[in-house]
Amino acid sequence: MSAPKIITLPQIKAALKNIDVFTDIENGFAAYARGEAVIPPVGEMLFEDPPGELHIKYGYLKSGAYYVVKIASGFPQNFKQGLSTGQGMMLLFDQKTGVVKGVLLDEGYLTEIRTAVAGALAAKYMAPKKIACIGIVGTGLQGKFQLEHLATVTTCRKVIVYGRTPANRAAYPAYFVDTDWEIELTDDVAYLAKNSQLIVTTTPATAPLLQADWINPGTHITAMGSDTIHKIELDPAILGKADIVVVDSLSQSESRGEIYQSVKAGTLNRADVIELGQIINDPELGRQNDTQITVTDLTGVAIQDLMIAKAVFEGVE
């Protein structure tokens, strides 16, 4: 049996430069919504001291060659040791024999990328045509990656960035030197919400950050921070007043994310939610005009992990 390919983070970053993961992940969501993937429920484990959480996401495309297992953890206190909060790896196995083919030692990086790509896909299909200003809530790594990836789907280059912590807020623009992004920083999330047509929330908040009466007609919100039963970024009234509510995974939204919270709060009917992949398959299910309010809730799906892991595995020299 041949040894698996062990792929390190520098190799992964180099490979990503030559790969179109956007289209791969778009195709993955589309296949997932057509029922062509097998994606079991997310595995989850919590840690108390220090606090942390682990997600195991796994699955395969029935027509594919591989199955993926993605292990991703979040330990918020890692910064004290100079370590990234997110850690983990992605594994590719032969779907016909179980033999391991690839060990992608991504240290959580590919999870950040595939999440940002999902945000860009949500914007491609759901954002209004005219965007005068983007709003990014959260100044962490994902707050940067989301904006970076939006550049591929919109010509807008004006952004308001909300951050709670002055130092993190002040540090945000450095990531975008030598780009044409015009960045305004704020500590007023209401100001951001009222002045943005495309809002992306990227925080681990456990109480709503965005309130419903701040949201103007013609706004799209992508909420990607909430991926557990406890996290929430949006006032449930926002999903109640939204014209279209989209999710990356209907099954996962039964137990995690904004949709879980809004259904529990009684502001949203599950029957009114559709999957991002359905809209990719039939864009007419998406935004109809520039006055609708739309929300996309991303909890992160193994199909994204499968598509990006396969692309990197096959793209590495």
Added chain:
Amino acid sequence: MSAPKIITLPQIKAALKNIDVFTDIENGFAAYARGEAVIPPVGEMLFEDPPGELHIKYGYLKSGAYYVVKIASGFPQNFKQGLSTGQGMMLLFDQKTGVVKGVLLDEGYLTEIRTAVAGALAAKYMAPKKIACIGIVGTGLQGKFQLEHLATVTTCRKVIVYGRTPANRAAYPAYFVDTDWEIELTDDVAYLAKNSQLIVTTTPATAPLLQADWINPGTHITAMGSDTIHKIELDPAILGKADIVVVDSLSQSESRGEIYQSVKAGTLNRADVIELGQIINDPELGRQNDTQITVTDLTGVAIQDLMIAKAVFEGVE
């Protein structure tokens, strides 16, 4: 961040020669039964073409340094390609940061070993003192590993081995050349059951192999083949007539294994089942005399994976 230790199968096999995994796994079960471990439900995924199944087992000891994720698949048709049915790997992560420490490319081997060790532990605590003959049901790898590991807990060296397939049966003794095992082969499982005081079943059967009226007083049965909702090796009446029924994991027995089947069939009350770790902690809960019938049902627990992965990781040169 330092790179994880990548450990290959030859390195693992070499390390195992210098490690006492028996005591490690014994201690692991004991800690698990004392509530000192966090072990989420088993992750499971099925494949249709070719048929296969995947188990993901993961967890940690609260007082420990690592968390483990164990990926193990079974693809029965692998033999056509000269591959082992079992494949997979074990992963060790820093429990405080999520940083990956060890990638154990065991190709399913450590799962086989820790399963055989659990069988030996079950025999140590539950088998009658006087064993005239051991019965092994199944001639696969686990049928060999179980017998091999029983040599550490009993002085009996007489064994009857049942196999369905003549060629596999005939091939069984070759594994035990240069040992003192006296091996009798049979195609009559009733004969095996009636003449053995310690029976180990190691098959992927989906219909009972052992019938209740074949089981004499003073018999211990360890059933390790059934680890899903569909598999079953023992007539549920056996668990009904058993004096003590032991399981490796009470929580896992709610959805898999012989205990799940017998509770469903109405022959067993869940309240009458105790965990192997409870008996390790208090051996008086185990066998009282040489006339009781006892059953241990092993579904395989992440605590075993954690203990063996840690021992190998720390034992590799």
